[in-house]
Amino acid sequence: MPSPVVVFIGAPASGKSKIAKRVAALLQVPRIDTDKVVVAEHGPIADIFDNSGEATFRAYERAAVKDALQHRAIVSLGGGAVLDPDTQKDLTTVPVVLLTVSEEAVASRISDPKRPLLRDGIEAWKKLVAARMPIYSELAWNTFDTSAGDLDAIAEDIVSWISSGTPRQGVSS
Template sequence: MTVFLCGFMGCGKSTIGKLAAKKLGCGFCDTDDLIVRTLEMTIPEIFEKKGEPFFRQTEAEIVKSLCGKTTVAACGGGAMLNPDTAKAAKDAGAEIIFLDVPFEVCYDRIKGDTNRPIVMRSTKEELCELYNSRRDVYLRHSTIRLECGGSPVENAELIARSLRK
C-alpha cells in the first residue's frame, strides 16, 4: 500500500512518516529528498534556477512514480495541492493522509528555515494566508484527516491505526 502524507510545511510529515513506516513495516521516502537527489540541486537552487512551476512538475512526477509501491511518502507541502497528482494517487489506490496541525505550531517549526524558499520570501501573515488556503485543498484531496496534536510517536500510531481499519 502506498501512503502519502500531506499537510503544511512543518506539520511533521517527515518525522512522523519515518515512525509510521516502521510501525507499518514498510519503506519510507521524502519526495523533497527524491527531487533533490534526482536534480542534484537544493530546493532553493531549483526555485532560483528552474522556477517553482518546474519544481511542482517534478514533484508531481515523483509522486506518480511512487504509486503502487509499499511505502510511506512524506510529500512536500505543495504536492497534493495539484488535483491531477491527488487524483493519480487516489486512482492508484493510495491513501492520502492529511496531517492537520495548527498554523502556529507549523510556523514555529519553519520560521527562518533557509531551505524553504516560500518561507524565506514570505511574512508570517502571508504564510498564514497560504496555510488557510492550502488547508481546504488538503481536506478535499485527502482520504484521511488526522489531527496531529500529540508527539511524533503518538501521531505515527494514529496513522497506523487509521490504516488498519
C-alpha cells in the same frame, strides 16, 4: 501495480516527513519522501526555485510523485504537491492522511531557510494553507493534528487507523 499503504499530505511543517518515517518504521514498509527524491535528483529545493523557478520544481515534483505512487510504501508529499491536477486525480484511489498543525504551533517550525515559499514567515504560511485547505480536505481520508503531542504517539495513532483498514473519516475540525 503496487500502490502506497498511505500517503501524507498537508501544510509545510505539519510533520509529514517526520511522521511518515515513524509510521514506515512501525509497519516495516519502505518510505518515500518526494521532496527528498527531488533533492537527490536535482539538488536543494531552494536552489531549484532560485535558479530555475517554481514551475520547474513542480515538474520535478510531479515526476517524483507519479513514481512514488507506484510503490507499496509510506509516501510523504511536499506541501504543494497536491496543487497538480494529475496528482489530485491519482490521490483519489489511495488512503490519504492529512496532517494539520495550528498557526501557533507551526511558528517555531518554519525558520528553516530550506522552504523557499516561507521566506516571509508565518504570514506566507497562513496564506498558503488557506488557499490549499479545500484541496487538502477534499483528498483526506482521515486527519491527524500534530500541534501537540509527541511524534511517536501520533504515528502510533495513525498505524492503528491503518491497521483498522483505513476507513474514511474525512476532516475533523
